[in-house]
Amino acid sequence: MAEPLDGFFFHPDGASPEAQLSRLLAGEHNPQFDSPFSTTIDEVNDEIKAAEAERSKLLARLVALREKLLSLRTHKQQVTQAVERFEKTGEIDPVLIPACNALTAKEQAALRKDDEPIRQTEIKNAKETLTASLPDGWDVTETTADDEFVYVTVKRRREVVAAERPSRETTREGIVEKVKQAFEAYRRDFLNRRQSLRLVTVTASPRASP
Amino acid sequence: MLQSWGTDFTYEQPVHPIKVDGQQFALPPDFVQGLNFLRYFTVSKHHWMQWVHLLDGRLYAASNSLIVEYEIGPCELENTIFSPKVCCILAGFATPPEGVVIGNGTLLFTWADGQELFVDRSREPVGYGGEIAGMFKRHWTFGVGTSIDDEARKSLHSAFDARGSGDVFFDGQTALCRNGARTSETLRPFTANTEGLIRFDRKPFLAMLKVATEIDFAASPLCFLHAHGRGMLVRRTVGRDVPTFGGDNG
Numbered sequence: 001m002a003e004p005l006d007g008f009f010f011h012p013d014g015a016s017p018e019a020q021l022s023r024l025l026a027g028e029h030n031p032q033f034d035s036p037f038s039t040t041i042d043e044v045n046d047e048i049k050a051a052e053a054e055r056s057k058l059l060a061r062l063v064a065l066r067e068k069l070l071s072l073r074t075h076k077q078q079v080t081q082a083v084e085r086f087e088k089t090g091e092i093d094p095v096l097i098p099a100c101n102a103l104t105a106k107e108q109a110a111l112r113k114d115d116e117p118i119r120q121t122e123i124k125n126a127k128e129t130l131t132a133s134l135p136d137g138w139d140v141t142e143t144t145a146d147d148e149f150v151y152v153t154v155k156r157r158r159e160v161v162a163a164e165r166p167s168r169e170t171t172r173e174g175i176v177e178k179v180k181q182a183f184e185a186y187r188r189d190f191l192n193r194r195q196s197l198r199l200v201t202v203t204a205s206p207r208a209s210p
Numbered sequence: 211m212l213q214s215w216g217t218d219f220t221y222e223q224p225v226h227p228i229k230v231d232g233q234q235f236a237l238p239p240d241f242v243q244g245l246n247f248l249r250y251f252t253v254s255k256h257h258w259m260q261w262v263h264l265l266d267g268r269l270y271a272a273s274n275s276l277i278v279e280y281e282i283g284p285c286e287l288e289n290t291i292f293s294p295k296v297c298c299i300l301a302g303f304a305t306p307p308e309g310v311v312i313g314n315g316t317l318l319f320t321w322a323d324g325q326e327l328f329v330d331r332s333r334e335p336v337g338y339g340g341e342i343a344g345m346f347k348r349h350w351t352f353g354v355g356t357s358i359d360d361e362a363r364k365s366l367h368s369a370f371d372a373r374g375s376g377d378v379f380f381d382g383q384t385a386l387c388r389n390g391a392r393t394s395e396t397l398r399p400f401t402a403n404t405e406g407l408i409r410f411d412r413k414p415f416l417a418m419l420k421v422a423t424e425i426d427f428a429a430s431p432l433c434f435l436h437a438h439g440r441g442m443l444v445r446r447t448v449g450r451d452v453p454t455f456g457g458d459n460g
Contacts, residue, residue: 003430004444007274008345012411027450 002193006030017042024182031193036183119145126150228328232313235287240438242306244269244280245297247438251278251417252294261291263339268439272342275414278421278441279346288312291339296329303327349442352433355424356403363419369398376412377446379453380404380427387412388453395453402427409446418443 006012011033013019020034029036075095082093127143130152134140142153166174245262251271253259263270264287269280290312300307300319307319307327315332366385370378375390385400404427418425418441422434432443 003349004345005430006444006446008272008277008431008442008444009274009341012274023447028447030447 002032005032007033021179024186025178027182027186029186029189031190036186036190115147122150126152130154228318228326230311230313230316230318230328232311232316232318234309234311236309237287237307237319238283238285239306240280240282241269241285242297242300242303244282244438245292246301247421248278248280249294249297251276254294258291258335258339261293261334261339262297263342264290264292265339265343268343270339270342272339272345273414275411275444276418276441277342277345278418278436279439281439289339291334293334299327345442346440349431350433350440351429352426352435352440353429354403355426355435356401357424358419358422362400365398366400366419367416369396370412370416372412378410378412378415379407381407381455384455386453386455392451395455397455404428407448407452408432409448410443411446414443 011019011023011030013023015033017038020029020036021039023029023034024036035041078093078095082096085091085093086096123143123145126145127140131140134154137156138154139156140152141155142151144151248262248269248271251273252262253273256273259273263272264285266289267282267285267287269282271278287310296317303321303325305321307321307325309320311318311320315330317327317329317331319327319329369385370376370387372387372389377388379386379388380400380402382402382404383399385398385402387396388394402425408427408430410432418432418434421436422441423437424435426433430445432445434441434443
């Protein structure tokens with residue numbers, strides 16, 4: 001049996017895919033505990049889990065929509081029957097009372113319209129007042145108001161600008177290149193090893209349909 | 211008023227003896243000494259490394275890096291575990307117990323003068339530790355040992371005893387300690403029977419060094435003898451970031 005290295009029972013620096021890849025990049029990998037492709041497998045598993053979670057969420061939403069549709073169709077049937085009853089008996093059933101959404105919106109818009117010139121004046125005054133009193137370098141960028149408050153956003157440039165950083169994609173490309181080199185350099189260490197890859201598989205949800 | 215007990219103190223049983231149903235075993239003379247020796251090598255709060263294990267008539271303590279075995283002589287006791295707390299309590303008695311009654315989830319240690327220590331183990335796990343004895347069967351390869359005397363022990367301890375994590379390296383002629391941040395190195399001349407560069411975690415290495423009398427650095431895992439048995443210390447992967455052997459000589 002292969003001699004134990006780093007730990008008799010587990011790797012002392014952790015078994016997470018990130019820890020395994022960090023060890024590989026440092027040349028301190030241990031084929032008994034590590035797999036060079038654990039990060040690759042973990043990433044795929046994460047994406048599968050995320051897609052399955054989104055699918056479950058959408059399926060639940062679809063079920064809710066179906067139920068709502070059924071409920072609305074039933075309601076429509078009740079309304080039709082109530083109209084027929086009205087025509088026969090003159091009875092006005094409560095289901096015949098409309099929600100009046102369109103008229104309500106129209107009336108609300110008319111009420112807001114009365115306030116609009118006042119709101120614009122408030123915004124203008126606030127912007128002018130603050131612009132006049134702000135120290136050098138500060139600017140008013142956005143001003144809004146609701147029924148109670150006026151909101152003003154001010155900004156200025158940083159005195160010490162952050163050092164230029166490589167983009168996330170550039171950083172990723174650099175790391176991927178190092179990983180590729182490590183795979184090539186240490187591939188033999190992982191061939192013919194005694195311990196099989198402890199791959200984590202994602203089991204399909206029994207409720208999910210293909 | 212405080213009383214000081216002289217050596218002529220004799221124990222008198224204040225209550226009736228504790229009755230425990232179970233099998234009675236005689237204990238080897240070194241049993242408690244072994245428990246007290248090994249309790250320092252247990253790992254607190256780990257689900258099975260926190261115990262001292264009795265396996266096939268020998269006592270063991272294990273961490274992920276270090277496994278220590280203690281010979282207690284002929285022993286008829288079945289495989290079991292002892293918490294470091296019980297080890298500590300047993301070591302506090304003036305004389306070791308002469309027997310133990312093992313019941314269902316209980317231990318009753320008995321002394322010749324009538325003293326008894328009852329231990330409720332109903333909440334302790336059973337069945338762990340078989341892997342520890344197996345490690346010795348698979349990996350014990352003690353060949354040529356490097357003797358460790360008090361002077362060598364003191365020299366390495368004084369040089370390497372620091373806070374935090376770190377590594378210890380040996381290249382055959384020199385011992386080197388590197389701190390956890392890998393920013394400083396401390397060197398000591400030390401002849402070890404290894405040709406290549408080998409690396410160990412500093413803390414378990416120093417724990418091993420406290421008790422080791424002879425070490426085979428060439429074996430992997432490192433095999434060592436102590437006054438009452440043997441032990442093994444796992445090597446670390448050396449990696450590419452090897453020390454320069456040019457740090458502070460101090």
